[in-house]
Amino acid sequence: MKELKLMKGNEALAEAAIRSGCDAYFGYPITPQSEVLEYLSLEAEKRTGMTVLQAESEVASINMVYGAAGTGKRAMTSSSSPGISLMQEGISYIACAELPCLIANVMRGGPGLGTIQPSQGDYFQAVKGGGHGDYRMIVLAPSTVQEMVDFVRLGFDLAFKWRNPVMILADGALGQMMEKVELFEQQPRKTNIEPWATVGKPKDRERNFITSLHIQPDKMENINLHLQKKYNEITKEEIRFASSGCEDAEIILTGFGLVARICQKAAQLARAKGIKVGVFRPKTLFPFPYAEIEKLASNPKLKGILDVEMNAGQMVEDVRLAVNGKTRVEFHGRMGGIVPSPEEVLAKIEEKFVGELV
Amino acid sequence: MNEKTMLGENIAETADTQEVICCPENLVYEKPDTLLDTPMHYCPGCGHAVTHKLIAEVIHEMDIQSETIGIAPVGCAVFAYNYLNIDMQEAAHGRASAVATGVKRVFPEKFVFSYQGDGDLAAIGTAETIHTCNRGENILIIFINNAIYGMTGGQMAPTTLPGMKSTTSPFGRDVATMGNPLMITNLVASLPGVYYATRVAVNSPSNVRKAKKAIAKGFEYQKLKKGLCFVEVVSNCPSNWKMTPIQANKWLEENMFPYYPLGDLKVPNDKEK
Numbered sequence: 001m002k003e004l005k006l007m008k009g010n011e012a013l014a015e016a017a018i019r020s021g022c023d024a025y026f027g028y029p030i031t032p033q034s035e036v037l038e039y040l041s042l043e044a045e046k047r048t049g050m051t052v053l054q055a056e057s058e059v060a061s062i063n064m065v066y067g068a069a070g071t072g073k074r075a076m077t078s079s080s081s082p083g084i085s086l087m088q089e090g091i092s093y094i095a096c097a098e099l100p101c102l103i104a105n106v107m108r109g110g111p112g113l114g115t116i117q118p119s120q121g122d123y124f125q126a127v128k129g130g131g132h133g134d135y136r137m138i139v140l141a142p143s144t145v146q147e148m149v150d151f152v153r154l155g156f157d158l159a160f161k162w163r164n165p166v167m168i169l170a171d172g173a174l175g176q177m178m179e180k181v182e183l184f185e186q187q188p189r190k191t192n193i194e195p196w197a198t199v200g201k202p203k204d205r206e207r208n209f210i211t212s213l214h215i216q217p218d219k220m221e222n223i224n225l226h227l228q229k230k231y232n233e234i235t236k237e238e239i240r241f242a243s244s245g246c247e248d249a250e251i252i253l254t255g256f257g258l259v260a261r262i263c264q265k266a267a268q269l270a271r272a273k274g275i276k277v278g279v280f281r282p283k284t285l286f287p288f289p290y291a292e293i294e295k296l297a298s299n300p301k302l303k304g305i306l307d308v309e310m311n312a313g314q315m316v317e318d319v320r321l322a323v324n325g326k327t328r329v330e331f332h333g334r335m336g337g338i339v340p341s342p343e344e345v346l347a348k349i350e351e352k353f354v355g356e357l358v
Numbered sequence: 359m360n361e362k363t364m365l366g367e368n369i370a371e372t373a374d375t376q377e378v379i380c381c382p383e384n385l386v387y388e389k390p391d392t393l394l395d396t397p398m399h400y401c402p403g404c405g406h407a408v409t410h411k412l413i414a415e416v417i418h419e420m421d422i423q424s425e426t427i428g429i430a431p432v433g434c435a436v437f438a439y440n441y442l443n444i445d446m447q448e449a450a451h452g453r454a455s456a457v458a459t460g461v462k463r464v465f466p467e468k469f470v471f472s473y474q475g476d477g478d479l480a481a482i483g484t485a486e487t488i489h490t491c492n493r494g495e496n497i498l499i500i501f502i503n504n505a506i507y508g509m510t511g512g513q514m515a516p517t518t519l520p521g522m523k524s525t526t527s528p529f530g531r532d533v534a535t536m537g538n539p540l541m542i543t544n545l546v547a548s549l550p551g552v553y554y555a556t557r558v559a560v561n562s563p564s565n566v567r568k569a570k571k572a573i574a575k576g577f578e579y580q581k582l583k584k585g586l587c588f589v590e591v592v593s594n595c596p597s598n599w600k601m602t603p604i605q606a607n608k609w610l611e612e613n614m615f616p617y618y619p620l621g622d623l624k625v626p627n628d629k630e631k
Contacts, residue, residue, distance in 0.1 A: 024464050051463045055456070056489035063453035063486070067429070067460025070447045075460065093450050198445035198461070200425045200468055209439040211430075211448035 003183045009145045010035035010175040013078070013104060013168070016152035018044050021187040022102075023073035024051040026064035028083060031116040032172035033106035036078045048189055058083040062090030062103075069099035070210040072197030074156050074190055078104035080172070081122050082113060085130070091165055092131030096212035096223065100159035102152065103137070104168040106175035109337035117337025118172035120257060123314035126169045127285045134224055136231045138166045138238060139285040141256040145179035147283075153184060162234055163196075169285060171310065173258050173339060231287075239292070240283035245271070246296055249278030251349055254293070254319050255308040256282050259340070263308055266345035277349065285315070293322035303353055304328035308345055311335060390418030394443045403603020405593030406434055408560040409502060410441050412570045413473070417444060420577055426469040427461050429454040433475035434508040452483025455490035458497045469580055471498040477507045480516040480542040487542065494551025494585040498576035501543065503618065504593040512598030516540040519617055524598075539617065543590040547623040553585035555624040559592045561607045565620070584626065592618045 007015065014036045017025060025044065027037040037054060044050040051068075055061040061077045068075035079087065084105045094101060105126060109119035124130075126139045138158050140151040148170060155166040193199055201207045214220040242260075245267060246252055253263035260281035270277040280296060282289050297305065304327050307316040316331045323329050330352040334340045393414035400407045417426050423444055430438040432451035439446035449457040454472035462470040479487050479501050490497070506524055507513040514524040514531060517539045521530040531539075547555035554576065558569035569591060576587035592614050596606040 024460070026460065053459070053463060056485055059453070060456040060459075060486050060489065063450060063456035064460035064463070066449070066453075067447060067457035067462075068464045069460075070457070071427070071461055071464055073464045075464070089450055090453070097448075198427050198447055199465060200423070200427060201443065201445045202424045207439075207443050207445055209446045209448065211439065213436060213448055 005181055005183060006178055007145060007181050008035060008176060008178050009148045009170065010106065011039045012145050012181050013148045013152055013170075013175075014039035014043070015183060016149040017076060018047055018050060019184055019186050020153045020156050021048065021074060021189045022050055022076055022156070023189060024053075024065075024068040024075045025077065026053050026055050026061040026068070026075070027077050027079065028055050028058050028061050030080045030083045032108055032118070032175050033078055033080045033104070035175070036104065048186070050189070058086040059090070062087035062094070065101050065103075066090055066094055066097070066099060069094065069101040070097070070198050072190070072194030072199065076102035076104070078106065080106045080108045081110050081119070084122060084125070088125070088131035091137065092133055092135060093212045094165045095131075095135035095137065096133065096227070097210050098163040099165070099210065100156075100163050101165050102155045102159055102168065103165060104170065107169065107171045109335065115337040116172065118174075118258065118310060118339055119335070119337055120171055120259065120310040120314070121335070122169065123285065123309070123311060126167050127288070127318075135227060136164075136234070136286050138162065138164055138234060138287075139169050140166065141169050141283060141285050142174060143257050143260045143281060145174065145177065146181050148174060149181050149183060153187070158238065162230060164230070164234070169257065171258050172337075235287040238284060239287045239289045241281060241289040241292055242283060243280045243292070243296075244278060245276070246278030246280055248276050248301065250276045250301060250303045251353055252278045252280055252296055252302065252305045253308060253345065253349075254280050254305055254315070256285060256315060259308050259310060262340055262342055263345060265342035266349070269342055269346045270349055275349065282315075288318050288322070290318070290322040293319060294324065294326065297323040297326040302327050304330060306330045306332060306345075306349055306352060308340060308348075309333045310339065390414045392418045392423050392443050394441055396440050398441055399437060400434065401597040403594065403596040403606055404434070405504065405560045405591060406502065408566060409500070409569070409591050409593070410438065412560070412566070412573055413471070413500070414442055416570065416574045416577055420574070422469050422577065425467070426471070427465070429458045429461070429470070429472040431472070431474040431478040432509075433478050435473055435475060435502065436509065438473055452478050452481070453486055454478065455483065455495070455497075455499060456486045459490055459493070459495050462495055462497050466496070469577055471500060471576070473500045474502070475508070476501070476503045476505065476515040476517040480540050484542070488546065488549075491546040491586050491588065492549050492551045494553070496580055496583050496585055498573075498580055498587045498589065500573065500576075501588065501590045502593050503590055504595040505539070505614065506595045506598045508595050508598055512595075516542070519613060522613075541618075543588060543623055546588055551586055552588055552624055554579055554626055555588040556622045557590040557592060557618060557620050559610070559615070559620055561594070561610055579626070590618070592620065
């Protein structure tokens with residue numbers, strides 16, 4: 001039976017955490033995602049017995065996640081850009097120790113203290129590894145409140161499938177806006193004990209230890225090779241994307257998250273004016289759909305790609321890598337908490353590709 | 359017994375004697391199964407090794423190996439999980455008490471302890487330490503205070519004594535510019551969340567026995583869900599103090615103990631109930 005609700009993005013994400021059978025949430029208030037901690041503080045423990053703890057900082061939050069994840073439980077945190085910056089050390093340790101966990105970043109404008117308005121300025125940090133060392137998170141980019149729900153469950157599944165941190169990379173608008181969502185049924189809390197988890201050493205197995213320290217270079221290189229092999233496998237298996245109207249398109253708009261929806265509207269406006277515009281949206285930012293974009297770029301009918309983001313041009317670097325010179329890639333970005341309008345995107349299409357359109 | 363026999367060079371001749379001596383009736387001490395055979399990397403005379411052994415003995419004697427999770431710090435004890443035969447997690451520098459919180463919150467029935475040095479616990483991890491104590495997390499924190507950064511090679515610690523030389527206070531700690539030693543155990547003892555706070559040492563047989571009792575109390579109170587227990591071990595660092603083990607222990611008694619007096623800082627009120 002479908003359970004439909006009108007929910008705010010942050011609250012929908014929190015509700016999905018409870019329903020995913022999440023065992024523990026550790027967080028620290030920061031606008032524009034404090035509703036996650038608030039909602040869970042009110043709802044979680046009474047419904048599933050889930051642990052919810054307001055930590056003294058994001059540094060503490062992520063390390064509490066490390067501890068809980070190290071016992072094989074479903075653990076998560078959420079924050080917004082400056083808070084996520086504080087977590088980078090912990091994320092690097094989690095990635096190396098191969099602990100499954102979920103981290104939601106409801107991005108706001110930066111750099112610095114920046115603004116509390118929506119932004120996509122943390123793409124590089126999330127996708128390229130914001131902490132030290134060679135590691136990757138699986139990064140999911142929701143573009144609707146529905147995906148704020150769906151990606152929580154998917155995120156936990158992927159985290160445990162790959163023993164890897166998963167990040168939901170949303171933005172302040174998705175966190176604050178209300179939409180109709182379909183909620184999945186309550187999933188049971190975890191009862192099985194992971195073979196690698198530190199839960200107390202019984203007589204019949206060797207001790208388990210969680211660490212990211214391998215001081216001999218040959219061992220540390222092997223750990224790195226193992227991680228890279230895993231990231232390659234993730235790249236083969238977990239790419240997710242959505243595309244609409246790209247088959248006959250002269251112009252393709254690329255964008256992730258909220259911006260992809262703005263692009264969708266811009267494409268409608270363009271088609272009403274007779275310009276064939278399609279939209280391509282990566283749902284996973286790591287792994288990134290390079291091959292799919294390259295395929296689109298190889299279409300001889302295509303005049304070019306306009307990448308739109310709420311930053312100075314971050315994902316566009318990956319789009320250019322994918323395209324590899326096969327077509328022209330233009331960029332339009334807004335920063336500091338400004339959300340581009342569909343009309344603005346349409347105007348950019350006309351400005352960048354004027355004269356080339358039939 | 360001649361000298362050769364004492365050195366074990368004449369084993370064949372003494373084999374019969376050994377058989378008689380090594381029998382269960384004569385067994386007075388056995389290495390606990392909670393301590394692994396891995397040779398420790400600690401320098402000769404270092405207090406870490408003894409403290410590790412005490413933890414292993416307490417866990418063994420309480421028979422809680424299968425219910426105990428330890429958190430190792432960054433510092434000399436970073437490899438604690440190589441020596442203790444229990445499930446352990448290695449935390450980022452200073453974050454051991456936050457990691458311990460994460461473990462304890464999802465497994466409240468398990469025994470959880472963190473093992474941290476002075477730089478880890480009282481410098482980079484001060485916020486985590488204070489707040490874990492203030493929440494009264496039902497865990498045991500074992501704090502090794504040797505007034506120096508051991509692993510990185512003898513830099514000044516938050517607990518380095520006034521006037522004490524280190525590689526980053528080469529002319530002695532000048533409290534006017536470098537601050538005073540942080541008496542973090544006194545500080546956390548003032549928090550309602552802390553149930554038991556004590557300061558012990560492992561420099562002499564009698565102090566070793568007292569230290570073991572304190573660690574055992576920490577686990578016992580945890581079993582009774584009394585709140586946070588904090589055991590400071592005033593320890594040494596012969597290598598970075600640039601002393602022999604004997605000199606280091608003498609210096610410890612003459613300089614560390616006056617500044618960090620041994621004894622309980624907060625004891626449970628037995629009349630409560």
